Amino acid sequence: MSKIFLLSLLAVAGCGGQLATDDDGAADEAALAGKADAVADATTSVTGIFQAGSSAGDIFYLWLRADGEFAWTRCYDAGCASPVIEDGTFKLTTSSGKKYVTFYQIGPAGDLKTHFNSMYEYTRTTRTLKLRLVRTSAWQSLSSVAESTMCRASGGKWNGGCDCGGGWPIAYSPGAGGCWVGPAVGESDCDDTLGSWSDDETNAAGTFCDCGYNRVLTARGCVARP
Numbered sequence: 001m002s003k004i005f006l007l008s009l010l011a012v013a014g015c016g017g018q019l020a021t022d023d024d025g026a027a028d029e030a031a032l033a034g035k036a037d038a039v040a041d042a043t044t045s046v047t048g049i050f051q052a053g054s055s056a057g058d059i060f061y062l063w064l065r066a067d068g069e070f071a072w073t074r075c076y077d078a079g080c081a082s083p084v085i086e087d088g089t090f091k092l093t094t095s096s097g098k099k100y101v102t103f104y105q106i107g108p109a110g111d112l113k114t115h116f117n118s119m120y121e122y123t124r125t126t127r128t129l130k131l132r133l134v135r136t137s138a139w140q141s142l143s144s145v146a147e148s149t150m151c152r153a154s155g156g157k158w159n160g161g162c163d164c165g166g167g168w169p170i171a172y173s174p175g176a177g178g179c180w181v182g183p184a185v186g187e188s189d190c191d192d193t194l195g196s197w198s199d200d201e202t203n204a205a206g207t208f209c210d211c212g213y214n215r216v217l218t219a220r221g222c223v224a225r226p
Contacts, residue, residue, distance in 0.1 A: 028119055028134050028135065029102055029116060029119055032093060032095045032100060032119070045092070045124060046064050046092065046101060046122065046124055046129065047064045047065060047066045048063075048064060048129070048144050049061075049062075049063050049144065049145050049146070049147055049150060049174040050062045050063075050064075050129050050142035050143060050144055050145065051142060051143060051145050051150070051177070052140065052141075052142050052143075053141055053142070053143055057131070057133075057138065057139075057140025058074055058075045058076070058080065058133065058140070059072055059073070059074050059075075059131065059140065059142065060072075060073040060074070060075075060083055060177065061073040061174065061175055061176060061177045062129070062142055062175060063173065063174040063175035063204065064090065064101075065204065068089050068090060068091070069087065069088070069089055069090075069204045070087065070088060070089065070090045070103060070175065070204065071085070071086065071087040071173050071174070071175025071176065071203075071204035071205045071206070072085070072086060072087075072175045073085050073175060073176055073177060074086060076225070077226075082226070084216055084225065085173070085175065085176045085180070085205050085206075085207075086105065086117075086175075086205060087105075087173075087175065087203050087204035087205040087210070088103055088104050088105035088106065088117060088204075089103075089104050089105075089114075090102060090103050090104065091104075098121055099121065099122050099123065099124075100119055100120065100121055100122065100134075101119070101120050101122050101131075102116070102118075102119045102120075103116075103117040103118050103119070103120075104116060104117055105117050105212070105213045106196070106210060106212055106213065107212045107213050108194040108195070108211065108212035108213070108215060108222065109191075109194040109195060109196050109212070110194065111212060111213075115212075115213035115214070117213070118133060118134075119133075119134045120132060120133050120134065121134065126144070127143060127144050128141055128142065128143055128144065129141075129142045129144070130142075147162070147174055148162075150174055150177065150178040151172075151178050151179070153178060154177055154178025154179040154180070155178075155179050156172065156178055156179045162178065162179065164178075164179035165179075168182070168184075168208065169181055169182040169183065169184040169185075170182075171202065171205075171206035171207055172202075172206050173202075173204060173205050173206030175204060175205055175206075176205060176206055180206065182206065182207050182217070183207075183217050183218050183219045184219045185209055185217060185218065185219055185220070185221055187199075187208070187209075189219075189220060189221035190208070190209035190217075190221055190222065192221060193211075193220070193221030193222040193223070194211075194212065194222060195209040195210060195211045195212070195217070195221060195222040196209070196210040196212070197209050198210075209221075209222070
C-alpha cells in the first residue's frame with residue numbers, strides 16, 4: 001500500500017498537542033532555559049527531512065526547515081493508533097552540554113499566544129537524528145531521507161519539486177511523508193471553526209488551514225484533538 005493511501009486512513013491533519021499539560025511543558029522549558037549554557041542559533045545543524053525506522057517512537061516523519069518552521073507526523077495516543085500531521089515553529093538550546101529542540105504552535109484564530117508543544121533532547125549525525133522526549137527515558141532514531149526519494153515513495157513525480165498528481169485535498173509535505181490526502185475542508189468551514197485559512201499558499205503541513213494548538217483539522221473544520 002502506498003503512503004498516500006496509508007496516511008489518508010491513519011492521519012488526521014492537526015495543529016496542536018502537548019507533552020502533559022501546557023503548564024507542565026512550559027515549566028520544563030523554563031527550567032532548562034534558566035540554566036542554559038548557550039542558545040544554539042545554527043538551525044542548519046538539525047535541518048532536514050527525517051523518517052522513523054522499524055522501531056518507531058512517537059514521531060513518524062519530521063521536517064525541520066532552515067527558517068525555523070517544522071512539520072511532523074506524530075502520535076499522542078497509546079499505541080500510536082491515530083497519528084496527526086502538524087506544523088509550527090521550533091528553537092534550539094543547550095543546557096549542561098545537552099542539546100534540546102522545543103516545538104511551538106499558534107493558537108486558534110484570535111489567540112495571539114505562542115503555545116508550547118513539547119521538548120526533546122537530541123543528537124545529530126550526518127544520517128541520523130535521535131530524539132528523547134523530556135520526562136521520558138526512551139530514545140527514538142530517525143533517518144535522514146532525500147526529498148526526491150520521499151516524493152517518489154509516496155506516489156509523486158519528482159522534477160525539482162514534487163507533483164502529487166492532483167489539487168486540494170491532495171497535499172504534499174515532507175512532514176507528512178510526502179503526498180497525502182488531506183481533510184477536504186473549505187475556507188468557510190475553516191474560518192467558522194476558528195482556523196486560519198491561507199488563500200494561495202499551503203503551510204508546512206501541506207494544508208491551507210491552520211487550526212491552532214491542541215486542535216486537529218477534519219473535513220468539518222477544526223475540532224479539539226481527542
